[in-house]
Amino acid sequence: MAISTSSPAVKQRPIRKISVHNFKERREEIARQIIDAAEKDGFFAIKGQESPSPKEIEEVFQISKRFFALPDDIKAQTPLKKAENAGWECRSQIRPSTGTPDQKQSIQLQYHRRNDNSWPTDEALLAEDKATLCRFMEKTHALSQEILSIFAEALGFPSDHFAKAHQVTLPDAQSTLRLLHYHDITGTQYPASYWRAGAHTDFDCMTMLFQRTGEDGLEVCPGREAHTSFARGDAWTPIEPITGEIVCNIGDMLMAWSDDRFKSLFHRVRCPKIGENQRDRYSIAYFNQANKNVVVQGPRGKYPPMTAHEYILSALQRNFSQLKT
Ligand SMILES: O=C(O)CCC(=O)C(=O)O
């Protein structure tokens, strides 16, 4: 049976904001807050990071705006290749939770493929914009690894356990930068089954999400206890978008890798109704996904070992069998 699209009530239960200012000196205190948030909430926002700075984040939003404003036939020169997790798509992603296509366009870019044809041509994306995107990926990757080192230590692994598992220059890398554009839908009332992004969990270890002040719609639902379950809790909480802050969420892979200690939660982006802000929404997601050949297994061995490649295939299978039945 497909997952019900009827949704529980919306409740204000804001996610925690954790300042990572002076990270090196304050690492212990920051680690305590992050671990607590990952165990209880699965989502938290970080602020005060040195890099990427609000200015660098805004530069990427400007590149994203320019790219998505291009005619579709130019963007379609680099179509999404699902097996490679790279390329452009428009209104094509169907979430098992909804059965309707997300009302958005997106492009996925991988660092190790930056010189191949999975990235747009220079006609669609200037060489200097590509260089800016690569620097942004390097910075976001570095910050992600600082946070992931906290999770590694909390699980009793060496500090660099996840850094070794996420090597973005190797050919089996799976980490991805995704630029997203939710179209201006001013004046359109979509049926209740349509979403800008239908409810889903992320399959990676940890996602870093960048939003812009005023471009709201993201909501999270607590209440998931196993990385294989489709359980949802009692209420959806809106996540306030603030330019420069980074929303971090645990994905299914880290939930499995932590024997379900860190929570990967359902989240979605609402289709705003007539009378609400129905203008464009842009977001940027950086998915930290372990390299294909890395073995995922928690310290307590709750689940059998699997390579990260096998993990993603099983997560896809689990999710899409929900859609078919
Ligand atoms: O655009 C957003 O705010 C969320 C995007 C998201 O959840 C995803 O791409 O996995």
Ligand SMILES: [Fe+2]
């Ligand atoms: Fe997501």
